[in-house]
Amino acid sequence: MDAQYRPEIIEPEAQQHWQERQAYRVSEDDSKPKYYCLSMFPYPSGKLHMGHVRNYTIGDVLARYYRMRGYNVLQPMGWDAFGLPAENAALANNVAPASWTYANIDYMRGQLKRLGLAIDWSRELATCSPDYYRWEQWLFTRLFEKGVIYKKMATVNWDPVDHTVLANEQVIDGRGWRSGALVEKRDIPMYFFRITDYAEELLGGLDHLPGWPERVKTMQRNWIGKSYGVEVHFPLGPVHQAGDPVLKVFTTRADTLFGVTFMAVAAEHPLARQAASHNAELAAFIAECKQGSTAEADLATMEKKGMDTGLKVYHPFTNEPLPVFVANYVLMGYGEGALMAVPAHDERDFAFARKYGLPIQVVIRPEEAGEGPISLPFLEPGILVDSGDFTGRGSADAQDKIALVLKNLGLGERRTTYRLRDWGISRQRYWGCPIPIIHCPTCGDVPVPERDLPVLLPEDVRLEVGSPLKRMPEWSRCPCPKCGGEAQRETDTMDTFVESSWYYARYACPGLETGMLDGRANHWLPVDQYIGGIEHAILHLLYARFFHKLMRDEGLVDSDEPFANLLTQGMVVAETYYRDLRDGKKLWLNPADVEVERDARGQTVAARLLADGQPVVIGGVEKMSKSKNNGVDPQTLIDRYGADTARLFTMFAAPPELSLEWSDAGVEGAHRFLKRLWKAVYEHVQTGRVSAFSGGELSDELKALRRQLHQTIAKVGDDIERRKQFNTAIAAIMELMNALTRMESDEAHARAVKQEVLEAVVLLLAPMVPHICRALLKALRPGACLVGADWPRVDESALARDEIELMLQVNGRLRGKFRVAADAGKEAVERAALASPELKRHLDGKPVRKVVVVPGRLVNVVAGDTA
């Protein structure tokens, strides 16, 4: 064994060994329990970033841990390879998106291998490969025929200069990112998945996912947004008969119906169009509403504007005429595209009524308020006032009664709605999976027959603004599969979320050429542990759950949910540094090029650029990003310290769910620990071979060390398996190593215990830092191999104690400590506490009123005059 820790030698050696032995290749094996450990696959952006290192290390720790626990572990890897960045790179560098993507995949695969992940590479997939996307097209055609996919108009961001559709990301402050033109809303036909048909199941299913974080389930519940309410019809004429036209709205607050003072409709609403046809001012306002992006955050924060259409609708109960406004915050295709406004009891309506001088009618009062004034808007439920026959009823009761009366009048009924909208998957982009539809002038939209799949995406293209597919008639022109007449292929591609909605299942079926999935999918699914960023809490995770149910209903899988347990990791952040430039912009400097200065207490006081020694401004900690130039390249880290240091640092610096702050010094610390570990093993084996302790009478010191060892084994297992908190597991191992260092005896028993501790430490750390542990295990136990090694066992007898220390509190404040026998009863503990010398001092002559004994923890003596 080398006296020095040399990661640059032992890491490639270990990786080569694992590769040659195909140590992590797995197949279905019913003799062992299966464990499918999956990390969200990367987008091949060019090179690995620290977020990837964190994500894949967490996955690898779990995969390796469960392997040591005797599970048949599947850990696959692949590439989410379609998407916008490839098109951007193509435009910027004049390369085809395909070759850019494949080159990135090759480079990043090498980086992943250098991390030493226990991955079964024989299952690797890339979503841009026809072998993959053909099955997505196949499923699309089946779902289209089933009616799960349908076509309708939808609103997109339109760049009027570049004549292209823009992604929300490409709209900056309401302008196109390249042209700078004010973005407009435009309606185009798109294909939609009927995810709303599954809303109820997607909602209910969350109750059967105990392995998901509560906050992710809450976010999904709110996103689906089930609400119970009433559809109310407002007649368009003062005299209404069944079948006459009405304005339909949905409300969750039917109890406020008598407080309606106006109506608001979307700019695209038929009533608005109708009114605008003979009102130029209104037409201009509607045109103005068409400006701006479609992103909900933009719509919600923009100034609320409206204009009276001059039209009136009539209150279903009072027949009172109500003005109809066009408002820019009401969205078509969102509910009915119209709402009833109750300014007294809704925040947005209140602001709007104030702005346009519309009446505010209070119809709900708090139960306890009496006659006094209330502050508006009053949003809580309460008691109805000024509400005709319903006055005096409570809100909930009134909602029921109002719905009933509306139903009898034929002017509405109870309805359950969802906030969730159908999933539009058409993208007017090139680098994506072609939508397998042929448009025939006679037959309409015809799905591409199975024998003609896949619809291949041409890869050898030149990119300009807009999709090249739309300029390739030789590609889009084709015969209609039904009538044989001349037809056109759909040139839109699918949302890349479609590919990432089923890759986890395809990993189970590598090489399958005759279908999307086979029986192997049911062997491995559901995924036992899914790991990825919290930013995917809603969209990706909801789409994947939905897709799983679609595949289930097609008979492709037999489970209901794809991911049994979910771990959402936090972001990787780093300090930012900049200098102000003359033009008012900032020059962002990479942390690797900056040196910080600290005062005598260790507080940062200044920072300087290494290159010129001149000061720079410290900009605060932010998510690693290109724009702030605060990304730290994991490759540099791995080259300098090795993969194990990179892995140990990312696992130790923060618990997985919190954000992780990059720290050069923290990396050094992790590296130092590995060097100390290496040295401890080296010095131990230098003094000759010894077997691990297996029994005999030990000194108190050695007993205590063994107790700590077995406590640590129990804690590390619990931290990894139940708590998924690796930082505390590593801290416990560090404490154990510190205790071992303090133990200096070298008599036979001591050396045997030392051997036991070191063997166990190496195995406990193996999931986190596998390369060094492989080398150290071989040194400690020649001939032993980490692949196939078992997780250490807890020796219960080593945990026993004779005496324990308890805390003594007086009135909730810590005043002393005392020792009692480990098996002392409550009364004995109380007696010991009352006899302790600290108590008398702190009682200060006051009588003891109460004694609280918390077994194994503390005794709290409550003293003082009875008040």
Place this chain on the structure above:
RNA sequence: GCGCGGGUGGUGGAACGGGUAGACACACCGGACUUAAAAUCCGGAACCUUCGGGUGUACGGGUUCGAUUCCCGUCCCGCGCACCA
């Protein structure tokens, strides 16, 4: 704007079901070794203090024998918002 999280020493964080606040590590300070430096090893430390103790987990309140932990309110930061992935 709406939804969801978070806020603890100089720093990252620990405290697992309401029971010792600050484990472990980084940074800092001191010491040993060295001609010197680096590396390594050992030690110190939340803050204030009249050395009795007092104060401390963003801020203000509440529940409790006891609150970082539970409840209410406020402020700040982060994530998501349906075409970034």
